[in-house]
Each structure stands twice: as C-alpha cells, then as structure tokens.
Amino acid sequence: MKFFLLLSFIGFCWAQYDPHTLYGRSSIVHLFEWRWADIAKECERYLAPNGFGGVQVSPPNENLVVNNPSRPWWERYQPISYKICSRSGNEDEFKDMVTRCNNVGVRIYVDAVMNHMCGVGAEAGTSSTCGSYFNPGTRDFPAVPYSGWDFNDGKCTTSSGGIESYNDASQVRDCRLTGLLDLALGKDYVRTTLANYLNHLIDIGVAGFRLDASKHMWPGDIKAILDKLNNLNTQWFSEGSRPLIYQEVIDLGGEAVTSSEYYGNGRVTEFKYGAKLGTVIRKWNGEKMAYLKNWGEGWGFMPSDRALVFVDNHDNQRGHGAGGSSILTFWDARLYKMAVGFMLAHPYGLTRVMSSYYWPRYFENGDDVNNWVGPPNDNGVTKEVTINEDSTCGNGWVCEHRWRQIRNMVAFRNIVGFEPFSNWWDNGSNQVAFGRGNKGFIVFNNDDWSLSTTLQTGLPAGTYCDIISGDKVNGYCTGIQVYVSDDGTAQFSISNSAEDPFIAIHVESKI
C-alpha cells in the first residue's frame, strides 16, 4: 500500500499534470505577446522575487505576416514553419530567456499550434516572420516541409471544407477551423515533425505546452505525438520529468466534443470557470457570491487535478473564443481584482493569471471592432515593456500581474499551499469569507451595503496586514490592519464603496 502511494505520488510529480514549478510556487502568468528579451528580464526582476511559478509565452514559431488588418495578434496562430522566429524574437533570444528564467526557478510553457498551418486563403509568397516561402493553394510549406499529403482535405466531409457544426465530432477534428489548413495528425510523418518541434523546445529547457485548438485534434493523435516527446532537460528538471500539458478545449456543455476525452493526455482548460465566476461577480442571472460555497467540482467543473483555470484569456478578453460578455477583464478592474483574488485564494485547479496590453476598444453593435489590434508596436516591431517608477508598466502594457492586489494574492496562494478550504461564511447574499486551514483568510463584500461582522479566521492570534489594501513593509503595514483574537476570530469592516471591497491576510502578513 505504502509502495503504491509512493508510486502514485511520484507518478503525479513527474507526469504531464505537474507544472514543475519550484516548491512553493503555484501560479502561471500569460505574458501575452511579450518579447523574449522582456520576459527574461521580468523573470529576474519581478516573477522570481514575487513567487510566480512560470510563464505561458505566445507561439514562438514562424507565422504568417498579416497586413490587412495591420499585424493583428492573431497572425501568430497561423504557422508557416517551426523555426523559432517571431515578433517576440529569434532563437538565440528564446534560448536566453529560457535559460535565465529557469536559472531563477521560473518555468516557460510554450503555446504550441499543432492543429493547422495558415489560412487557406492566404496569398502564396514570403510574407512570413522569417521570410520562408509558402503556398497555401498547393499546400506547400517547404520550410517544414509539408505538402498536399499532410493535410486533412480528403478526410473532411463538409462541402465547404470547414467546420460547419460543432455537433459533429469528426468535422470538428477533420475540417478547417475558420479556414485554417488542417494538418493530418493521423500521419506518422506529421506527428514526428510536430514532436521534433516540441522536442527542440524541450531540449532548450521549456517545462511544458499549451496545446492550441486541442478540441480540433483527436485525443489519440495528440497522445501519439506526446508519446514521442523527450523528458525535460536535466539541467533544471529531475530525471524522467514529463512536460506539463494543458489542452485548449472549450467545453461549456452542449457540444459533441467534451473535455473529459482529453484528461488522459494532460490538463485541460476549464472555460466554465471564468464564464461562471464573471456571471457571479457581475451578479447577473440572479447569481450571488453565497453560491460559491461549493465552487469547483460542485459547479460541474472537471476534476481539480485536471483543470487549468483563469478569469480571462487572450481570446475571451476581446470577444474571441467563448465565454461571452460575462468574462471579467482589466477593463472592469474593480470586479476583475475580486475575481482573480477569489481564484487565487480558492484551492481548485492550476491557476493562470492574464497579463495584457491596451488596445483601442471600440464597440459597434455590441462587437469590439478593434479586437484584432496587435501588441504595442512601432511599424510592426513590438515595443519594449518599460517599467515605471511605481512598478507598473509603460508603453501600453497593462501588466495585471504587477497590480498589488494580484501580485499579493499569487503570494497568498503559495503561502497557503495545500491547506484545506475552511471556515466558509456568507450572509446569504454577496458577502462571503473563507480560509485555507490555519494559513490564510479572505473576506469579500460585493453587496450594495457595508459588511461589519466577526468571523472565525482559523489563524493564530496577532495583528495582520491586509495584503489587498497594502503591504507589510519592514514589519509595518501600509494598509488595513486585522486583529485576530486568541480564539481565532477577528472583526471585519468593508465598505461597499471601498476601492477594493475585499480583505486578505495570511501567516506571513502578520506583523
């Protein structure tokens, strides 16, 4: 029995569900569209010191250059070859980033686009980030190389060649997603080519992959590719470590393809999480925070140890993908901070924090007509992420991960570790609180009236600094102080008009 437990523990720690973050670091941040040079610096100057576990980076491989509209962010989801050559930087810069981040214990996860190449309608030529020639019409990608044999044209059964119904699993996997040339992942040549690309990245030192558009790949085809992958680089990872895998499958229910088909391969994105949490915190459809008492599997989500969770992602923060208008983003900062705070305090899932750039959001008939706009740039060259004196970012980068409330909640999650969800309290409406064993406690007031009550925190007696309104600096607190009595209770007051109507304390914020 003991031996079995040990084996399953080792199995989990070395397997494709483990993020391989340093001990005591638990969250991933998506530095969407950042340059490799900036990520390397961010690992050293900010992510490691503040306990971030790893970074999801934008697709590093060569992609189509789209000029109409001008250099949209989404061109990076149209591969031309697997050369490490994109707006974020070249292979040397990529290697430098991976090395420097790993050296300070911050992991890199690559967004891998394996389902397809560029759109069928793209013009033949060399309009690609490394200048490689390609011809979508003849299915020719000599820089890989791929030819007509390597696509699913013969397998797709719709007359348009595209996905026409999400109720037909075969179409979803064998036909084109919005016109993107669908690779024949059933072929060993294609599988080996993709595995070679991923192995190249593994050997450089990445810790895992987000598998883009996994819903559009057969789980068995994904498995065949994963089976060809190397173990992680032993310069930074223990012998026999497997890359973290998290598959992008949008499953809000009601379609032919479900998340559960993918659990065997690795983790899966839980899109219900952000869609539901946004609805609750916006108080739409009669939802209340009190209903969050059984958040997680109790809400019909996938098993916690399979889930990759997030409040928003690069698609649904701008109306792409799924989740709709309930999704909270930095544009709704006050509610957003509460949602991210709730996510990071709650034990469910592997958490990913979003880090964005501003774009000129502009709605026409309910649609954001500028949701294609790429990262801050000068004539297409991505701008550096500059850092202001107050530690926020400049040059058009939002850097939600640097907001005090979010940065401190990432630390909260690290500090409470595997402590159980405990001491839940609610007022039957939108005032709720919960703890994590005897290590941390958080209280929210999302009602239209004040909160003033005494709650059991589970924490040792003492004076604590609220990490939402301030920081503990040199033993002093720059924010609200909370006094926990010998019996573990404390009095909390939160005005409904507070800048951030929530309070969080943990054992390391004790003064």
Ligand code: AAO
């Ligand atoms: C671009 C242009 C296209 C052009 C194409 C080819 O925008 O007009 O045809 O090039 O030339 C990104 C952009 C795309 C872009 C693409 C390539 O978002 O606009 O196309 O790069 O440049 C589906 C997939 C999911 C995908 C999502 C966007 O299942 O995998 O669409 N996400 C990933 C990436 C994403 C990227 C790609 C994949 C492609 O994160 O950035 O695309 O590499 C339903 C389905 C979902 C489906 C959505 C949207 O969702 O369930 O699976 O996602 O529809 O089509 C309710 C429902 C919900 C439903 C939703 C929307 O919420 O509950 O289930 O409504 O109907």
